[in-house]
Amino acid sequence: MKRQLIACLLLIGPALAWAAGPDMDSIRLDRHDQASQQRGAQLYMNYCMGCHSLEYSRYQRVAEDLGIPEDLFTEHLILDPEIRIGELMTNNMSREDAKIWFGAAPPDLTLVARSRGETWLYNYLRGFYRDASRPWGVNNSVFPDVGMPHVLAELQGVQRCAPGAARGADGKVRRDPLTGEAVLYDDEGQPLNPCGSFELETEGSMKPAEFDEAMYDLVNFMAYVAEPARLDRQRLGVYVLLFLGVLFVFAWLLNREYWKDVPRNPS
Numbered sequence: 362m363k364r365q366l367i368a369c370l371l372l373i374g375p376a377l378a379w380a381a382g383p384d385m386d387s388i389r390l391d392r393h394d395q396a397s398q399q400r401g402a403q404l405y406m407n408y409c410m411g412c413h414s415l416e417y418s419r420y421q422r423v424a425e426d427l428g429i430p431e432d433l434f435t436e437h438l439i440l441d442p443e444i445r446i447g448e449l450m451t452n453n454m455s456r457e458d459a460k461i462w463f464g465a466a467p468p469d470l471t472l473v474a475r476s477r478g479e480t481w482l483y484n485y486l487r488g489f490y491r492d493a494s495r496p497w498g499v500n501n502s503v504f505p506d507v508g509m510p511h512v513l514a515e516l517q518g519v520q521r522c523a524p525g526a527a528r529g530a531d532g533k534v535r536r537d538p539l540t541g542e543a544v545l546y547d548d549e550g551q552p553l554n555p556c557g558s559f560e561l562e563t564e565g566s567m568k569p570a571e572f573d574e575a576m577y578d579l580v581n582f583m584a585y586v587a588e589p590a591r592l593d594r595q596r597l598g599v600y601v602l603l604f605l606g607v608l609f610v611f612a613w614l615l616n617r618e619y620w621k622d623v624p625r626n627p628s
Contacts, residue, residue, distance in 0.1 A: 384525070384557070385503070388483040390581050392592060395428050401582025402427060404575060406438045408512050409470070412459070415450035417471040418586050423450070426589055464496075464508050474587040479580055486513065486576045490520040490559055502556060517572045518565035525557015 391397065402423065405415075424434040424446065435446055441453070459466040474482055485503040489511040492500035497510040499519075511519070526534045526543035535544040535553070546552055567575060585591075 385480055385484045386487075388480050388577065388580065390479060390577075390584055392581070392585065394581065397578045398427050398582045398585050399429060400575070401578035401580070402429075402438060404579045405582055406440065409579075410440070410450070410452055412452070412454060412463075412467040412512075413470045414452045415471045415586055416469050418450050418589070420444070420446045420448060420450055422589065423586070426585070467509070470583065470586075472587050474580065474584040479584055482583065483576055483580045486579065487517070487573065489514070489517070490522055490556070491562060502559075513572075514565065516565045516567045516575065517569075518561050519563040520559040521562040522556035523558045523560045524552035525554045527553035527557065 420434065420439060421431065423429075424431050429438075431446055439446065454467070456466040477485075481503060485501060488502035488504075489499045490502065491498065494500075495506065496508070499511045499514075501507045501509075511517075524545045526545065529535050536542060537544055544553065545557075561569065565572065
């Protein structure tokens, strides 16, 4: 009985979490796309670096890995002329001031792509919407009650909540049995999922598709920063596997040589 109860909890728990959580668009990054990572680095330095440091990474390492000449990196991406390219990627915001302004010090984001996941980060950056009840006037569909302003509003614009598809306890979208369309409202005309989608209330400098592509670039850069040696590790792993394959052949031949004169069924 105890095992059956545990099995039910393991099956029902993820379904309920899926039903209650927001829908997320999947993302698959191309870590070999240096142009995308370069654009992401530019976005990060212009919109994120003022509050969120990358204190486990160095400017010079980023410039080398992304193929950016040091003079161009220093001129266009390092906004403080007193910072040298060999320094860690920190900012000048003190934790005391940050707590006063935001209620909590903005976290370092060096490892956020690994700790939160790339899909989570991509949807978080695109999930801000207008909420007059919040101190900064915005909320986030992925991180409810986030204490952060929408710093990318000039690019994306300002979104507002709109009714979206509701999910049942099994995690599937509820659909009209006759038309097959997603059910948005109950019998009284009230939205089942009041903030299941977004409508653009104020346009930004980018079209929605352009903004999504820009957020892809930003996440691609942050995924690189979270694990800069990933491509080297994967490339080295191929040689390691090839070496183990060759070693296995010699080990098998040596084992056969050792045992060839040993009787299989000693009397």
